[in-house]
Amino acid sequence: MAVKSNQPVVCCVGITKYFGGVRALNKISLDVHPGEVLALVGENGAGKSTLVKILSGIEQPDEGSIWLGEMEVKRLSPHRARAFGIETVYQHLSLCDNLDAAANVMLGQEPVRFKLGPFKFLDMGGSFAMTRERINDLGVHLPDLAVPVRRLSGGQRQAVALARATVRAHRLVMLDEPTAALGVTQTQATRDLIRRVAAHGVGVIVISHNLDDVFAVANRVVVLRLGQITLDTSLCSTNRGQIVACMTGMSFGQTPSADLSAS
Amino acid sequence: MHDGDEFWPNSLGRPVRVLSRLSQGVFARSKRNLGLLATVVGALILLAILNPHYLNLNNLMAVALQMSFVGTCSIGTACLIISGNVDLSIGSMYGVCAVASAMLAKTLPAAPAILAGIILGGLLGWANGAMVWRVKISPLIITLGTLAVFRGLALRLTNGFEVRGVRPSYSLFGQAQVLRVAMPVVALVVLAVMAHIILDMTTLGRHLYAFGGNREACEAAGINGRRLVLATFAINGLVVGLAAVLAASRFGTASPTFGVGLELDSIAAAILGGVAFTGGEGNIPGVVLAVALLGIINSGLISLGIDPHYSQMVKGGALIIAVAMDQIAHEQRERRRRHLAMQERG
Numbered sequence: 001m002a003v004k005s006n007q008p009v010v011c012c013v014g015i016t017k018y019f020g021g022v023r024a025l026n027k028i029s030l031d032v033h034p035g036e037v038l039a040l041v042g043e044n045g046a047g048k049s050t051l052v053k054i055l056s057g058i059e060q061p062d063e064g065s066i067w068l069g070e071m072e073v074k075r076l077s078p079h080r081a082r083a084f085g086i087e088t089v090y091q092h093l094s095l096c097d098n099l100d101a102a103a104n105v106m107l108g109q110e111p112v113r114f115k116l117g118p119f120k121f122l123d124m125g126g127s128f129a130m131t132r133e134r135i136n137d138l139g140v141h142l143p144d145l146a147v148p149v150r151r152l153s154g155g156q157r158q159a160v161a162l163a164r165a166t167v168r169a170h171r172l173v174m175l176d177e178p179t180a181a182l183g184v185t186q187t188q189a190t191r192d193l194i195r196r197v198a199a200h201g202v203g204v205i206v207i208s209h210n211l212d213d214v215f216a217v218a219n220r221v222v223v224l225r226l227g228q229i230t231l232d233t234s235l236c237s238t239n240r241g242q243i244v245a246c247m248t249g250m251s252f253g254q255t256p257s258a259d260l261s262a263s
Numbered sequence: 264m265h266d267g268d269e270f271w272p273n274s275l276g277r278p279v280r281v282l283s284r285l286s287q288g289v290f291a292r293s294k295r296n297l298g299l300l301a302t303v304v305g306a307l308i309l310l311a312i313l314n315p316h317y318l319n320l321n322n323l324m325a326v327a328l329q330m331s332f333v334g335t336c337s338i339g340t341a342c343l344i345i346s347g348n349v350d351l352s353i354g355s356m357y358g359v360c361a362v363a364s365a366m367l368a369k370t371l372p373a374a375p376a377i378l379a380g381i382i383l384g385g386l387l388g389w390a391n392g393a394m395v396w397r398v399k400i401s402p403l404i405i406t407l408g409t410l411a412v413f414r415g416l417a418l419r420l421t422n423g424f425e426v427r428g429v430r431p432s433y434s435l436f437g438q439a440q441v442l443r444v445a446m447p448v449v450a451l452v453v454l455a456v457m458a459h460i461i462l463d464m465t466t467l468g469r470h471l472y473a474f475g476g477n478r479e480a481c482e483a484a485g486i487n488g489r490r491l492v493l494a495t496f497a498i499n500g501l502v503v504g505l506a507a508v509l510a511a512s513r514f515g516t517a518s519p520t521f522g523v524g525l526e527l528d529s530i531a532a533a534i535l536g537g538v539a540f541t542g543g544e545g546n547i548p549g550v551v552l553a554v555a556l557l558g559i560i561n562s563g564l565i566s567l568g569i570d571p572h573y574s575q576m577v578k579g580g581a582l583i584i585a586v587a588m589d590q591i592a593h594e595q596r597e598r599r600r601r602h603l604a605m606q607e608r609g
């Protein structure tokens with residue numbers, strides 16, 4: 001399904017991050033390819049969020065290097081990450097509840113009709129058209145883009161957040177627990193959304209506790225445990241038992257992975 | 264909210280669409296503004312019946328002039344509150360700008376004295392913004408501090424005395440008229456129209472609403488929060504400086520007690536006009552209507568021969584009633600929506 005190219009969108013090598021005396025990440029090496037859905041799983045405190053924050057430029061690694069495409073980036077800032085086309089959708093969605101869907105999707109890069117001195121006048125029609133196109137691309141039914149998003153359902157809000165991320169993220173989208181607060185239908189809709197985003201050739205990293213999510217959308221799974229990667233494999237060559245074993249460090253009657261002995 | 268572009272065919276071109284959007288913004292969008300307008304008209308009719316001398320152009324112009332200073336400040340206050348901030352120090356800022364401008368006007372020509380007063384307002388506002396941004400604590404507390412600091416500054420500059428002996432030319436600005444409308448009223452109208460256009464039609468306005476709605480979302484979307492906060496506070500300061508200079512110039516004098524309590528009137532007008540104190544909601548037409556209503560209440564009570572001290576109580580009461588009605592309407596809407604949602608699910 002996924003279009004795998006040899007050139008990864010983002011590649012990190014030997015990433016180590018300390019918080020005080022705690023080693024949150026230990027020599028993490030990871031690459032993400034275009035069109036790939038990579039599930040990042042692990043228990044609380046395994047380092048998933050830290051890794052995402054490093055890739056989005058919010059945190060700086062203490063050791064290791066980050067490559068965006070073919071270029072090594074010494075210090076990845078949030079601005080640099082965004083300019084490269086990396087966006088993150090956080091668990092709390094980061095929507096402006098008082099604004100409508102179009103305003104949320106285009107926030108920070110509103111189409112401009114004309115300038116007058118320091119003031120840029122909004123192109124409302126363009127803004128609605130671009131949002132409509134995005135929302136349709138994601139296959140979401142959202143009849144009225146002019147309603148404040150606080151009135152939308154959880155799934156529709158998720159779609160707005162994802163549409164906003166994909167407007168600018170042409171390389172990599174990272175989703176933090178995208179289905180944590182959603183019902184069954186909305187979870188299904190969100191998984192469809194993620195597949196569609198990847199189908200456009202964007203790399204996707206999904207953080208999830210929910211192994212159903214992992215098996216439903218991902219084509220690759222990376223398990224973190226205590227700041228180390230304990231499993232990095234394509235989804236067809238693994239199973240639930242192995243993933244759980246790598247997450248917890250315990251075997252549940254399944255064959256433990258070879259990597260496990262290293263941790 | 265933004266259906267103007269689909270409603271008008273493209274052939275009518277930009278001017279018609281812009282006009283239609285503007286007029287929609289003034290009334291049709293908000294039932295609340297219609298309610299305010301009805302209250303203003305109702306109050307005028309009631310006053311006209313009770314006192315046949317009340318409703319004439321001269322009197323209404325006097326009311327407009329009286330409210331123009333608070334009204335101008337409430338435009339800046341509304342923009343600040345919409346963006347999720349507030350400046351309590353505007354009354355003191357008003358005092359400092361008025362006395363500083365008047366003191367300069369004793370020696371300098373009018374234009375530099377006037378400009379200096381306005382720019383001083385911008386600088387004081389900018390300083391407030393810088394502190395609010397740097398010290399991550401409620402803007403209420405920071406600007407409560409500068410409220411005292413600026414008032415002290417005004418008293419120190421003047422030793423507590425009124426500033427007298429400004430050059431006569433200094434008063435030309437505040438006493439000027441445009442089409443027989445007093446300059447402070449003209450300033451209020453021009454600022455209100457500009458603020459409405461900026462809030463409704465520009466990226467800056469959009470970002471102010473967004474910032475008031477969810478600050479983290481804005482910064483995640485790449486909006487420079489620092490620049491936005493500094494600009495809003497500085498523009499608010501410029502607006503307050505303009506109002507203060509207009510007052511000092513019109514009266515030909517300035518006292519260090521100018522603007523005491525102005526922040527409360529200004530915030531009351533903004534809230535009465537439908538600006539949510541939590542940020543992200545509100546519009547300028549509502550604020551202008553609220554300013555008009557407060558002015559009519561004030562002057563109406565006086566024209567009826569009622570002790571003017573009651574007007575404070577009536578204004579406060581009107582504010583509480585308006586906020587209570589908003590809250591009740593909101594709860595009813597939520598209840599109705601919940602009922603609808605439950606029916607849909609069977």
